Amino acid sequence: MSTPPTDDTHADSPLVPPPGCPAHALGADGRRRLYGPEADADPMALYEQLRKEHGSVAPVLLHGDVPAWLVLGHRENEEVARTPSRFSRDSRRWLELQQGRVPLDSPLLPIVAWQPMCSFVDGAEHQRLRAAVTQSMERFDGRGIRRYVNRFANQLVDTFCSDGHADLVTQFAGHLPMLVMTQVLGMSDDYGPRLVEAAQDMMKGSETAIASNDYLVKTLRELVARKRAEPGNDFASWLIGNSAALTDDEALEHLRLVLIAGYSTTANLIVNTLRMVLTDRRFRASLAGLQMTIPDALEQSLWDAPPFTTVYGRWATGDTELGGQHIRGGDMLVLCLAGGNVDPAVRPDLSVPMYGNRSHLAFSRGPHECPGQDLGRAIADTGIDALLTRLPDLTLAVDEDELSWTPTLLSRNLAALPVTFTPRKPAHAESLAQPAPVPAQAATRAEMPPAAPSIPPPPQHAPRLRTPWWRAPARWLRGR
Numbered sequence: 001m002s003t004p005p006t007d008d009t010h011a012d013s014p015l016v017p018p019p020g021c022p023a024h025a026l027g028a029d030g031r032r033r034l035y036g037p038e039a040d041a042d043p044m045a046l047y048e049q050l051r052k053e054h055g056s057v058a059p060v061l062l063h064g065d066v067p068a069w070l071v072l073g074h075r076e077n078e079e080v081a082r083t084p085s086r087f088s089r090d091s092r093r094w095l096e097l098q099q100g101r102v103p104l105d106s107p108l109l110p111i112v113a114w115q116p117m118c119s120f121v122d123g124a125e126h127q128r129l130r131a132a133v134t135q136s137m138e139r140f141d142g143r144g145i146r147r148y149v150n151r152f153a154n155q156l157v158d159t160f161c162s163d164g165h166a167d168l169v170t171q172f173a174g175h176l177p178m179l180v181m182t183q184v185l186g187m188s189d190d191y192g193p194r195l196v197e198a199a200q201d202m203m204k205g206s207e208t209a210i211a212s213n214d215y216l217v218k219t220l221r222e223l224v225a226r227k228r229a230e231p232g233n234d235f236a237s238w239l240i241g242n243s244a245a246l247t248d249d250e251a252l253e254h255l256r257l258v259l260i261a262g263y264s265t266t267a268n269l270i271v272n273t274l275r276m277v278l279t280d281r282r283f284r285a286s287l288a289g290l291q292m293t294i295p296d297a298l299e300q301s302l303w304d305a306p307p308f309t310t311v312y313g314r315w316a317t318g319d320t321e322l323g324g325q326h327i328r329g330g331d332m333l334v335l336c337l338a339g340g341n342v343d344p345a346v347r348p349d350l351s352v353p354m355y356g357n358r359s360h361l362a363f364s365r366g367p368h369e370c371p372g373q374d375l376g377r378a379i380a381d382t383g384i385d386a387l388l389t390r391l392p393d394l395t396l397a398v399d400e401d402e403l404s405w406t407p408t409l410l411s412r413n414l415a416a417l418p419v420t421f422t423p424r425k426p427a428h429a430e431s432l433a434q435p436a437p438v439p440a441q442a443a444t445r446a447e448m449p450p451a452a453p454s455i456p457p458p459p460q461h462a463p464r465l466r467t468p469w470w471r472a473p474a475r476w477l478r479g480r
């Protein structure tokens with residue numbers, strides 16, 4: 001079993017290159033490492049280096065110097081994701097794991113260790129589990145969801161709008177998807193800072209990830225028990241009651257999957273899109289001229305900064321060829337969604353906008369393609385619209401170069417997005433002076449939930465006349 005290098009090793013041995021030396025990025029066999037300071041500092045540069053050296057499929061080393069293949073080509077990513085007969089989702093096939101070469105403390109294990117859920121199985125079992133998820137999702141009313149995304153977004157803006165400054169990561173994007181997801185799942189009473197922290201912590205693969213996972217599992221186990229005893233009008237109840245007859249463990253794992261997959265990615269999409277809008281001249285010009293809409297901006301962001309940069313993984317079902325490389329049965333493949341999205345074969349000129357083109361890899365492809373993409377888009381689009389409508393003169397409070405990123409195994413997250421704006425009164429105060437119209441369709445209790453505990457109480461109705469989302473950028477730019 002190989003041991004990952006530590007900083008102590010570097011300090012003790014004169015043979016080990018000093019920090020910052022490019023030799024850190026290479027393993028003993030000359031393969032590049034997909035982890036470590038160099039990879040964390042600029043993963044996109046690493047992907048391009050690997051593409052230059054190896055083409056569309058590159059040999060790499062994962063944590064603990066475990067070998068794997070990084071799929072960089074757009075076409076090759078599609079091929080892998082769409083061909084489960086050659087590239088399985090079942091991590092029990094992983095030769096390195098079977099032969100004990102993956103360190104027991106590897107941060108990969110929480111992500112790749114097999115669990116009884118749809119993202120680890122193929123074929124008929126995958127269809128059974130995935131159908132339980134998708135059928136439960138189809139029961140949501142899309143309009144109802146947008147209504148309470150708008151409501152939660154406005155509540156969040158209320159908490160900082162009179163300050164004239166905010167961090168959109170910790171005060172907006174880090175909360176909005178969790179507020180919505182806990183509502184959708186039927187666990188709004190569980191929403192709170194501890195749940196947000198636990199979900200973030202698990203994605204970071206930090207030392208406290210196990211404790212965070214335990215907290216999440218305990219919360220979800222209680223939810224399953226509650227909903228079995230007293231079903232409601234929510235995703236958890238529909239999932240449990242689905243004809244797939246999930247066991248308690250299967251229900252719990254799928255609730256965890258939906259909560260984590262849906263929360264972190266959507267938070268990332270909101271932040272990445274806001275960053276682009278606040279920093280990129282092209283975006284501002286296109287939004288100002290109404291050549292671009294908020295959904296267009298989201299899609300461009302899904303091309304340039306997909307919330308999951310990589311998906312670990314797929315496992316070869318037998319010896320095969322891909323991108324000119326010989327892949328052995330049991331080898332692991334990492335889908336590099338961020339690399340595939342900038343493959344020169346599909347995007348020879350990265351400055352050309354991709355408006356209206358949804359063929360990016362951000363939601364992957366094939367039988368495992370993200371089933372929550374419409375919900376993710378709806379939360380991001382409605383939330384950003386609400387924010388820009390309330391605070392039309394948002395400006396980045398620091399130089400773009402000062403923004404920093406926190407790398408995780410699967411993504412790259414902005415640490416903070418500080419902004420300034422003209423201070424304004426909270427909307428619930430304004431709504432007293434200017435009553436909002438009653439929603440066209442009476443909302444059910446599931447659609448219009450009670451306020452989350454840590455957020456000020458919302459107005460009785462929507463705080464403002466809802467204008468079309470495509471007007472928001474124009475108003476925002478006029479306000480500058």
Ligand code: HEM
Binds near residue numbers: 081133259368371376
């Ligand atoms: C912008 C937001 C989102 C992005 C970028 C995203 C991206 C992805 C990606 C890349 C995968 C992996 C597919 C593969 O293995 O090839 C995935 C799977 C999945 N996502 Fe999402 N996701 C988002 C939001 C959501 C939401 C809101 C939900 C739930 C409400 C959700 C639920 C799932 C589930 C259940 C899977 C596993 C599907 C399967 O294995 O069959 N995702 N997502």
